[in-house]
Amino acid sequence: MHLYIDTLKRRLDTINRLRVDRALIAMNPSCQKIYHLLPAFLHYHHPSMPGYLNSKVPHGVCSFTANEIQKQHLAQFTADGEEPRQPSIKNELPIVGIYSMGSTSSIAQESTSDLDIWVCHQTTLNQEQRYLLQQKCRLLEQWATEQGVEVSFFLVDENRFRHQVSGNLGNEDCGSTQHILLLDEFYRSAVRLAGKAILWNIVPVIEEKNYDNYVLSLYAQGVINADEWVDFGGLSTFSAEEYFGASLWQLYKSIDSPYKAVLKTLLLEAYSWEYPNTQLLALESKQYLHDDLQRHRPILASSFDAYCMMLERVSRYLIQINDPIRLDLVRRCFYLKVCEKLADNEEGNQWRQQIIHQLVSQWGWSNEHLSILNNRANWKIKRVREAHNELLDAMMQSYHHLIHFARRNNLSMSASPQDIGVLTRKLYATFEVLPEKITLFNTQISPDLSEKNLTFIQVSSDRVNAPGWYLYDQAPLAETIISHRPLEYHRHLSKLVAWAYFNGLLTAQTHVYIRSPHLCNKAKLQKLMADVSQHFPLCLPAPSPQALCCPCEIRHLAIMVNLEQDPTETIDPQANNVDLRQRDVLSFGQQKQCLVGSIDLLYRNSWNEVRTLHFSGEQALLEALKNILGKMHQDAAPPKLVNVFCYSQQWRSAIRTGIQQLVEECIELRLSSRRQNLARFKAIRVAEQIWGLFFERLKVSVQKLENGIDFYRAISRNKLHGLAIKMASHQMHLPPVVDSFASEGVIQFFFEGSRNNNNKAGFNIYILDEKNQVEFYHHCQGNREDLVRDISHFYSSSYDRFVYGSSLVNFNLPLFYHIVQLNGRYQVVPFYRSAALPHVCINTACIEPPIRQPCRVH
Secondary structure (H helix, E strand, O other): OHHHHHHHHHHHHHHHHHHHHHHHHOOOHHHHHHHHHHHHHHHOOOOOOOOOOOOOOOOOEOOOOOOHHHHHHHHHHOOOOOOOOOOOOOOOOOEEEEEEEOOOOOOOOOOOOOEEEEEEEOOOOOHHHHHHHHHHHHHHHHHHHHOOOOEEEEEEEOOHHHHOOOOOOOOOOOHHHOOHHHHHHHHHHOEEEEEOEEHHHHOOHHHHHHHHHHHHHHHHHOOOOHHHEEOOOOOOOOOOOHHHHHHHHHHHHHOOOHHHHHHHHHHHHHHHHHOOOOOOHHHHHHHHHHHHHHOOOOOOOOOOOHHHHHHHHHHHHHHHOOOHHHHHHHHHHHHHHHOOOOOOOOOOOHHHHHHHHHHHHHHOOOHHHHHHHHOHHHOOHHHHHHHHHHHHHHHHHHHHHHHHHHHHHOOOOOOOHHHHHHHHHHHHHHHOOOOOEOOOOOOOOOOOOOOOEEEEEEEOOOOOOOOEEEEEOOOOOHHHHOOOOOOEEEOOHHHHHHHHHHOOOOOOOOEEEEEOOOOOOHHHHHHHHHHHHHHOOOOOOOOOHHHHOOOOOEEEEEEEEOOOOOHHHHOOOOOOOOOHHHOOOOOEOOOOEOOOOEEEEEEEEOOOOEEEEEEEOOOHHHHHHHHHHHOOOOOOOOOOEEEEEEOOOOOHHHHHHHHHHHHHHHHHHHHOOOOOOOOEEEEEEEOOEEEEEEEOOOOEEEEEEOOHHHHHHHHOOOOEEOOOEEEOHHHOOOOHHHHHHOOOOOOEEEEEEOOOOOOOOOEEEEEEOOOOOEEEEEEEEEOHHHHHHHHHHHHHOOOOOOOOOOOOOOOOOOEEEEEEEEOOEEEEEEOOOOOOOOOOOOHHHHOOOOOOOOOOOO
């Protein structure tokens, strides 16, 4: 036994050195330097070294001694050029081992591949020590980024997998979605940079179910020394429940690495197909190790390559289930992930070239097929869309297999609900197709989708093709564009421009052409493109797990006014005789015309979704406000930026300013959840009609308002009981005393009837507007004091002033009266509260300061 274990250990050391050498060969000089230095930076803690903290940071790696290359690099970080002092060793050093995993050292490693580093530490570290070690690792990540290398550290408790302790879900950490499957990947791909060797490798596969007892027997016999090995445990406790969290995680990772994710997702599907007799790939790899040792076989290039083994296992599964379509896809994914062009003869990568040549020959690929794949860096949107849809279909098909597997076996999720929620929301934000959403194609498929020429062509409703806008990737030459298929179609121009911009087709260097009968010209199109590109950055950080745990919130909102319909084109500015200082863009001039003909909304939310909405007609602004405000829950943070762009032929600045003020005020009303007034509203005059925006707890509604009673009934149905009957003027008997009080220029409310609110007969209301036109409401019931307060608020908030130079304040508020009988005569007295003697109600005590609005309401 001693001889076998010693021989096995030497073979493991040889394989590990081979993997280190292969990893270094594939790296550029900066990455090589960092790969050498990371163990040293975690072993030492010196003020002149990256990762230093002025605290008692746990440092020191078991069994670490700097080699000559590491000493040469370390000399650059110490003033005297000498090696730093060794950590003082009172107990065993806190860092058990340092390992790279994933594609590093495999055939799939590229010169730009990032490094995933496991820092395994002792269980005895307390919370503060773990935090300090984590901070040191974060500083080392930042330093590596400055050198042009992406490094991700993962702190791993040496007993994490035995106790199934999860990390925190993030862009790299899978959190609770995987335990044994993560360990499976680690065991088959780990490269030891420093510290203890991995004990699992020396336990025969046949002893996997008896793993712990077998290891104890090795210790008892003195065959192995515990100081030389790290033990993460066996793989015999694999739970089928992990499939679902793991498959969601791979879908999540497919957003950034689609080709790798397809391979890993299909591996999970293959595992589920073999269930309950699944043999994990790491076990298969270990079996090769022990068989080769027993048969004295040499170490082959592909024998212990994690990606070659994954390809072989997935291919075997797809052949068994007779799925040639996905078999061809997985081969292409493997080839593109490897990113090796067969024409390259880079020294040191000959083993990669040899494997790829063998596989391509085995698959029977033609030179033309290889040429297409090798030209992936130049793929444009048509081929990228095909690849995107193909990859997505394969991922979803695999996921559906796992769902059916779950139902057959009555399995539940093993991942935490929070982690599952984060993953599913991210997948929804990325993959869900909605009418208002811009589909973003995976940037990892091809790095540059920019087009030299783009042509936007509008088709009117009287043509054979669907009306709307068509996009072509060429100049508008009649002899070629007629038979050319469009890249994309959308009903509205704003969405087509957004689609082209956010997918990278439209850049500053693109030559743009437009063919439109009447809605848009090249100057307007260029302004639209400039507005979008200048205010929406293409690259943003991925949404954090914290953001995905919360409802999505609008982060950047662009409102495009009169892009497709512009009422100002038909207005003669000389014929309206309008006071330029008080121009009302929603009720303009003598004709009271609304100058807003169309509204296009473009926004990006906290989940990084990009969406568009279009509204047209006289009520476009109302509908746009209702929709966009309805997407803001009351506890949301306000948008970081709100931009209004106007494309009108006339009065562009005034329209933009007015809409900007209105939108910002409505957003403030929507998000002011701490205000006690539940009847928050905004009155807006559009043309000759008054509309109310009502900000309710769960939604925003729009209602037509003829007068204050309509307003009151809309927001307070629980106060105004029964149905108030509006009488026609010829049917009314107006009390003579009201005639004597009528006064032009003010609005007057007269209440007639019992002062007791419980009187079933109710009360009557006479309303005289500023022109003394009368409205009469019969048999109203409810609380008149609340009615007065809310109507006062309605009118106090119903004015808009486009002020140039001086502020205007609205004091022209409604007047309220009681019609009472005193000494046998009807008299008019100021409105009074029912619980007090008659007195004048001062309206300013029950209203808020006037707020500027887009129109004046009479």
